[in-house]
Amino acid sequence: MLQAPNRRWLQVNCPVTVLVICPDRRTADWAAEPIDTSLPGFQLKCGVIGPAEIPPVTKVAQAAEHPELAALSVMSHGDDISVVRAFISALEYLPDDHAPQYYEYAYRLASEVARRVMEEMMESTTWPVYSPFARQHYGRGREEGRAEGEARAVLTILEVRNIPVSEDDRTFIMECTNLERLDEWARRAVTATSVADLFTEES
Numbered sequence: 001m002l003q004a005p006n007r008r009w010l011q012v013n014c015p016v017t018v019l020v021i022c023p024d025r026r027t028a029d030w031a032a033e034p035i036d037t038s039l040p041g042f043q044l045k046c047g048v049i050g051p052a053e054i055p056p057v058t059k060v061a062q063a064a065e066h067p068e069l070a071a072l073s074v075m076s077h078g079d080d081i082s083v084v085r086a087f088i089s090a091l092e093y094l095p096d097d098h099a100p101q102y103y104e105y106a107y108r109l110a111s112e113v114a115r116r117v118m119e120e121m122m123e124s125t126t127w128p129v130y131s132p133f134a135r136q137h138y139g140r141g142r143e144e145g146r147a148e149g150e151a152r153a154v155l156t157i158l159e160v161r162n163i164p165v166s167e168d169d170r171t172f173i174m175e176c177t178n179l180e181r182l183d184e185w186a187r188r189a190v191t192a193t194s195v196a197d198l199f200t201e202e203s
Contacts, residue, residue, distance in 0.1 A: 017046075019046065020047070020048050021049045022049065022050040024051060025050055025051055025052065027050070028051070032046070050076070054076045055069075056073055056082075057070045057086055058082040060086050063086045064093040071102055071106035072109070074106040074110050074118075075109035075110060079114060081190070082187070084118055085121065088122070113160045117153045120150075120153040147176065147178075150182035151173050151176060152174075154186045157186060157190060158192070161192075163195060164195070169195045173185065
């Protein structure tokens with residue numbers, strides 16, 4: 001005899017769709033493959049959302065208006081520092097009881113590179129802080145503090161990508177206080193093959 005919860009499910013009589021949200025294209029392609037079942041003639045086909053279906057959200061206004069999409073964008077495109085920055089900045093415009101949940105959700109979904117960039121940004125931010133890490137490392141919020149956070153983010157990306165950094169280059173990056181230049185270096189670090197690629201137009 002069917003238990004009560006099962007009977008209630010039958011009464012609803014609604015179609016069921018399995019939706020799989022994937023952080024990378026390879027996983028999305030795998031999840032999109034039909035699954036053979038023990039039911040004759042029936043294959044399970046899941047709905048799949050991957051990086052191709054999730055746009056990179058790089059505008060603060062868009063991230064604040066659609067925080068769920070922005071969190072998924074961090075998952076799929078978090079190696080782009082502009083995506084992470086837009087998401088972190090948008091938290092300021094969300095209700096205080098919602099922002100922590102979105103931050104933790106995005107952090108759990110993010111790649112190692114994106115997580116470390118998020119942590120570096122939160123260390124020296126003037127924005128409200130929402131995670132235990134962020135509260136522990138609540139920063140000064142001064143201009144030089146933000147620059148230091150950006151510089152550390154550049155070094156973090158290079159470190160995660162196993163790109164060697166000399167002491168001279170490390171010092172040069174950490175002593176930079178130009179936020180626009182640091183932002184450009186962070187973007188280049190995502191695809192660079194050596195530290196020299198960051199400074200191509202600087203010499």
